[in-house]
Amino acid sequence: MTRQVRRIDVDDPDVDGDYGQRLLYKGELFTGEAEEHLAGRRVSVTTYTQGIKDGPYRHWFASGVLQATGVMRSGFLAGEALRWHENGVLAQRLLYSEDGHIALAAFAWDEKGAPVSAWVRPDAEEGD
Structure with a gap:
């Protein structure tokens, strides 16, 4: 049985940060992958645990x-x-x-x- 990884877009209006620079989604500390897009192209995927960067990350130039x-x-x-x-x-x-x-x-x-x-x-x- 494969566990589904939760993934959000950092530009989602429900995404925010707190004073501890932790990532929040709908007011809760986020665990999963956060994607960022620029001009419709994915430019980053970062893994978070309880709002803190924790796990693999990948960044791309706008060119891909x-x-x-x-x-x-x-x-x-x-x-x-x-x-x-x-x-x-x-x-x-x-x-x-x-x-x-x-x-x-x-x-x-x-x-x-x-x-x-x-x-x-x-x-x-x-x-x-």
Whole structure:
């Protein structure tokens, strides 16, 4: 038996936020996926648990090209997060602890794929 994921559109008039920057739907903390559209095209899908970003997310450029993907845990980036230039070349790779509390590494490339910057947490290299 497959569980149906609840999905809403962030532009729905029943969607709101509270002072804690949590997502509300019809006045209740939202659990499920929230989609955002621009000019009729989906530009993001973000997973929420009790109003907080928690789970996978995907963002697209208005052209439809994938822009970013990753996972949030209790509002923090967790694990690997990737971002692309609109031409499809990888722009950024971020690595965080699984709980999202520790940045482990960050790499960036220009639109031609040439490295721009690289940072690795010194103590992360020893344990990997």
